[in-house]
Amino acid sequence: MSKRPNILFINTDQHSWDALSAYGNPYLQTPNIDELHRNGTSFQRSFCADPVCAAARSSWATGLYTSETGVPFNGGSLHPEIRDLGQVLNAGGYRAFHCGKWHVPGRDVRESFQVLYYGQRDIGAGGAAYYDSASTHAVTDFLTNYNADEPFYLQIGYVDPHDVCEYLHNHEEKRIPNPVEQGIVSEDALPPLPENFNYDERETVLHRVCRRVDDALIHAAILKGIRDWDELHWRYLRWNYYRFIEKVDAEIGRVLAVLQATGLHENTLIIFSADHGEACGSHQMFQKFTLYEESVRVPFIVACLSDSIAVEKNQMNETHFVSGVDLFPTVCDYADVDVPEQVQGMSVRPIVEGKDVAWRDYAYIESNYWGRAIVSERYKYVTEYKPKAVEDFSPPGPDAEQLGLAQLFDRQNDPGETENLVGNAIYNEDVKICRDKLLTQEAKLHRQQIGHPSPKQVISNWGERLRTYWEHGR
Secondary structure (H helix, E strand, C coil), rough: CCCCCEEEEEECCCCCCCCCCCHHCCCCHHHHHHHHHHEEEEEEECCCCCCCHHHHHHHHHHCHHHHHHHCCCCHHHCCCCCHHHHHHHHHHCCCCEEECCCCCCCCCCCHHHHEECCCCCCCCCCCHHHHHHHHHHHHHHHHHHHCCCCEEEEECCCCCCHHHHHHHHHCCCCCCCCCCHHCCCHHHHHCCCCCCCCCCCCHHHHHHHHHHHCCCCHHHHHHCCCCCCCHHHHHHHHHHHHHHHHHHHHHHHHHHHHHCCCHHHEEEEEEEEECCCCCCCHHHCCCCCCCHHHHHCEEEEEECCCCCCCCCCEEEEEEEEEEHHHHHHHHHHHHHCCCCCCCCCCCCCCHHCCCCCCCCCCEEEEEEEEEEEEEEEEEEEEEECCCCCCCCCCCCCCCCCCCEEEEEEEEECCCEEEEEEEECCCHHHHHHHHHHHHHHHCCCCCCCCCCCCHHHHHHHHHHHHHHHHHHCCC
């Protein structure tokens, strides 16, 4: 690599790790993301920092976990003193550009990046049919006309397959017959139900109150609307999800074609990932917000469409645990820019170059302010903090005495996470090992009190509901 490379970060929204044809999924075709896989390293143990849009994106932007950023859920607010990736790159001699979805509340993307397209109104949750095409056109224009001497960093935030949420919202107010009844599609065209459609109901209180009960804190209207879904409804949800992924794959293909036509691919590193996944019927769940695999495990590919940048090609890396916090230091490493001192992530560059490097032996994930998970070689440990009796708006942890219920899944024998092993004395030591990893990791975090009134209100409202459950069992 003779000079600092251009860096292109392409991200999709709500894209589970295995929803790629390159990884053997027979129910969709993703030829363009597959091309990135063939020209790069795919990390198979890649996890988001937090399974919801704003929270995960705050980790991308800062290299910090969401209990540190001030964005522990949608509607948080990034702490103003934290430097984001655009600010760091601009100071380091890169020209940092943004196009498409940003969704890091509390930080105006226009103040940190040169913005190619973000809409007159900031791009929010839906609207991929409009926004994604507009983003591709803006990027095409940018790549076709870029002639500056400085290298660029460009991040493209596509909305799809997030529009599967809009499909679900259609079911809030009316009963819609299944697609076979409507004559939309034949039953044999639908993907099957996931093998883990049924689940162990011994979940955390946080998960139940947020996602299961009739007056759930998150998307209760959708939950009510799909209570009577039959098998074909669930299978059609999966069918739709895969179509949204194919749409965004086509957009990515247009960008890659222009990158090659302009010759910029010769010195451009490409990173592809997603902010979080989509349950799509697993555990009879929809959307994200949970610590199950389908919501937290995401694709992460580092590629180059030429041989000018050292990238191991067509590699399935099944060894290293990668997190959303690793994007920031990885980009800085390739850009030869110093990483801010408190960044939690690690650069994957040495791994992509085939070097042996010391690495973490687990992934750490946060969810809905109180939720936590550790994913290790053999087990996934999911737990929660009980809300404080008097909320001080300092994100919880590490505090073993304040931990609530827990789940333990054997990732080798139960990859679908259908049997909670907590309560089985045989696994007590494994639970303790995972809990110790969790508390050790949390001791390394740089939490600070949340001061913005909007997230404080959410924490107060949700905390009250959770305390009621803990005190009265409902």
